[in-house]
Amino acid sequence: RFWGRSATYQSGGAYGFRDQLQDSMALVYGAPAEARAQLLRAASRQFLEGDVQHWWHPPAGKGVRTRICDDLIFLPYVACHYATTTGDHAIFDEVIPYLEAPLLKIGQEDDYGSPAISSTIGTIYDHCARALDHAQKVGVHGLSLMGTGDWNDGMNRVGEKGHGESIWNSWFLIATLHQFATIAQERGDQDRATTCRQRAEDLRASLEQNGWDGAWYRRAYFDDGTPLGSATDDECQIDSIAQSWAAISGVADPDRTRQALDAVDQRLVKSDDGLILLFTPPFDKGNLHPGYIKGYVPGVRENGGQYTHAATWLVLAAALQGRGQRAFELFDLLNPIKHATDPESVSRYKVEPYVVAADIYGLPPHTGRGGWTWYTGSASWLFRVGLEAILGFHLKGTTLEIDPRIPGEWPGFEISYRHGSSSYRIQVDNPDGVQSGVSLAALDGHSVDFRSIPLIDDGKSHEIIVRLGNRPE
Numbered sequence: 001r002f003w004g005r006s007a008t009y010q011s012g013g014a015y016g017f018r019d020q021l022q023d024s025m026a027l028v029y030g031a032p033a034e035a036r037a038q039l040l041r042a043a044s045r046q047f048l049e050g051d052v053q054h055w056w057h058p059p060a061g062k063g064v065r066t067r068i069c070d071d072l073i074f075l076p077y078v079a080c081h082y083a084t085t086t087g088d089h090a091i092f093d094e095v096i097p098y099l100e101a102p103l104l105k106i107g108q109e110d111d112y113g114s115p116a117i118s119s120t121i122g123t124i125y126d127h128c129a130r131a132l133d134h135a136q137k138v139g140v141h142g143l144s145l146m147g148t149g150d151w152n153d154g155m156n157r158v159g160e161k162g163h164g165e166s167i168w169n170s171w172f173l174i175a176t177l178h179q180f181a182t183i184a185q186e187r188g189d190q191d192r193a194t195t196c197r198q199r200a201e202d203l204r205a206s207l208e209q210n211g212w213d214g215a216w217y218r219r220a221y222f223d224d225g226t227p228l229g230s231a232t233d234d235e236c237q238i239d240s241i242a243q244s245w246a247a248i249s250g251v252a253d254p255d256r257t258r259q260a261l262d263a264v265d266q267r268l269v270k271s272d273d274g275l276i277l278l279f280t281p282p283f284d285k286g287n288l289h290p291g292y293i294k295g296y297v298p299g300v301r302e303n304g305g306q307y308t309h310a311a312t313w314l315v316l317a318a319a320l321q322g323r324g325q326r327a328f329e330l331f332d333l334l335n336p337i338k339h340a341t342d343p344e345s346v347s348r349y350k351v352e353p354y355v356v357a358a359d360i361y362g363l364p365p366h367t368g369r370g371g372w373t374w375y376t377g378s379a380s381w382l383f384r385v386g387l388e389a390i391l392g393f394h395l396k397g398t399t400l401e402i403d404p405r406i407p408g409e410w411p412g413f414e415i416s417y418r419h420g421s422s423s424y425r426i427q428v429d430n431p432d433g434v435q436s437g438v439s440l441a442a443l444d445g446h447s448v449d450f451r452s453i454p455l456i457d458d459g460k461s462h463e464i465i466v467r468l469g470n471r472p473e
Contacts, residue, residue: 001375007375009375010372012055012057014055014057015055016055017045017052017054017055017071017074017075018070019377020038020042021038021039022074022078022377022381023380024082025380025384026380026381026384027380028086028395032082032086035082036086036088036091039079040124042074042075042078043075043096043124044061044096044099045063046072046075046127046130047065047098047099047101048098048099048100048118049103050131051065051134052071052075053099053115054068061115062113063113064111064112065110065113066104066109067104068147068149068153069146069149069159069166072131072135073131073135076128076131076132076176079124080179080180080183083183084397085395085396086395086397087396087397087398089186092125092128092183094123095121095123096121096122096124097119098118098127099116099118100116100117101116128180129180132173132180139159139164139221141211142202142209143206143207143211143221144169144170144173144203145162145163145164145166146158146164146165146169147159147162147164150168151168151172151310152241152293154293154294154296154302155291156291156292157290157291158221158222158223158290158291159220159223160223161223164221164223165221166219166220167220168219168220168242170203170207170211171246171248171249171252173200173203174203174207174249175248175249175250177197177200178196180196181197181200204249207252208253208256211242213227213230215231216229216238216243216263217242217243217246217260219239219241226288228290229279233286234287234288235282236280236282236283236288236304237279237281238263240264240277240311240314241310242260243260243264244264244314244317246317247316247320248313248317250320258321261318265326268280269330270362271329271333273367274333274338274339274360275306275360275362275368276311276314276330276333277304278310278311282299282303283298299362299366300361300371301372302359304362304363305359306359306360306362308334308356308358308359308376309376309377309378311334312334312378312382312384312385315327315389315390316385316389318405319385319389319390320389322405322436323405325407325435327385331382336353336355336356336370337353339360339368339370340353348368349369349370350369352370352374356373356382357370357373357378358371358372358373358376359371359372389405390404390405391404391406392404392405392406396452398455399453399454400424400452400464401451401452401453402426402438402441402464403436404466404468405435406435408435409433410430411430412429412468413428414426414427419455419456419457421457422457422460422461422462423460423461424455424464425463425464426464427463427465428466429465429466429468430467430469431468432469432470434468434469436468437468437470438450438466438467438468438469439469440466441453441465444463
């Protein structure tokens with residue numbers, strides 16, 4: 001997917017701005033140079049105004065400029081993840097030119113063309129800051145403008161007139177602003193750090209005031225102010241990603257977050273069918289017209305089926321809530337091999353059980369049938385939530401944090417990790433049968449802080465022991 005950008009279901013060969021940036025987040029462990037190169041490549045597709053090409057074809061760079069609101073935010077989001085994980089903060093000092101092209105006209109949804117390379121250049125830090133500045137516009141509810149789509153491209157009519165707002169994108173922007181504020185402060189840019197945190201707080205307050213529907217968070221507001229993702233809607237009453245990112249952002253009201261995730265469990269997790277639906281009910285014959293998503297058959301792809309990319313975020317949300325048992329149960333539903341455990345399952349699933357499926361159909365007569373396989377960003381996210389969120393493996397440059405969220409019945413697990421020329425055997429024990437919490441950690445027999453276990457590239461073998469349990473006062 002990363003190198004070829006071509007597969008059975010899509011042979012375009014283009015880079016997707018947000019797509020391959022998200023892919024690169026999983027490469028920081030095994031191929032950090034590839035992740036770094038993709039960040040530089042993506043930054044080179046940013047316009048002077050701060051927006052970006054939604055996708056482009058190398059080497060000429062011909063691609064599409066859009067009003068989609070989330071693409072550009074993934075640049076700072078992924079840059080922060082890369083720098084924090086690898087320790088390569090020098091990435092922010094790399095210099096890349098911008099693009100120049102005519103602005104989209106009023107009413108123009110997108111423009112396909114070959115932009116010029118600008119004589120104006122900026123560091124990756126500048127590119128990230130410019131993206132966040134472009135993303136600061138809000139609507140009447142104080143929420144992020146949605147433009148012609150956010151993560152769900154099929155909702156391209158929700159904010160096409162420039163007034164619709166995305167509740168999901170607001171949570172995502174908050175998470176990014178907080179991460180970038182930390183980077184800004186480390187670089188001595190206190191003004192930028194303060195601005196980022198203030199904007200995040202303004203968005204948080206607006207979300208709590210205008211995003212809550214009574215039992216979960218809404219998904220968006222149309223241009224005319226009609227809510228999407230509300231119990232009052234006939235279709236798309238609850239959308240999973242607005243609830244997941246309330247948790248992932250780390251700033252949503254805790255009681256509301258728990259209530260929202262419980263609602264997802266009750267309405268979108270279909271354990272008997274092995275599915276986690278994106279939203280319900282799907283769009284069909286109702287009065288809401290969110291965009292081309294409504295052209296999909298109900299229960300297929302983004303229209304109310306399982307869209308695995310989004311489902312991985314629910315696993316992450318459960319883990320962040322300390323619910324190790326639930327996180328693993330949800331991960332198990334997404335594990336493709338679980339869809340082929342017997343002949344009946346194989347007959348229903350119909351696609352390869354050894355790769356992640358981008359989508360699985362959610363309604364009869366095709367419930368449980370796999371859709372688009374191989375070429376999906378779900379794979380990188382599923383890898384990350386398994387490694388980071390459940391097993392609790394967090395690389396931080398030359399240190400390691402081990403802080404798992406696992407089922408209580410797990411006695412423990414092992415991870416083999418190579419750091420440069422050194423080998424690390426990580427043994428996690430769970431004698432008290434807990435789901436989270438580290439009581440002690442040791443490196444080669446010496447007590448260490450589990451949040452900052454030092455890594456040494458000395459060509460030797462090392463042993464890390466982590467014991468789960470109640471943390472000592």
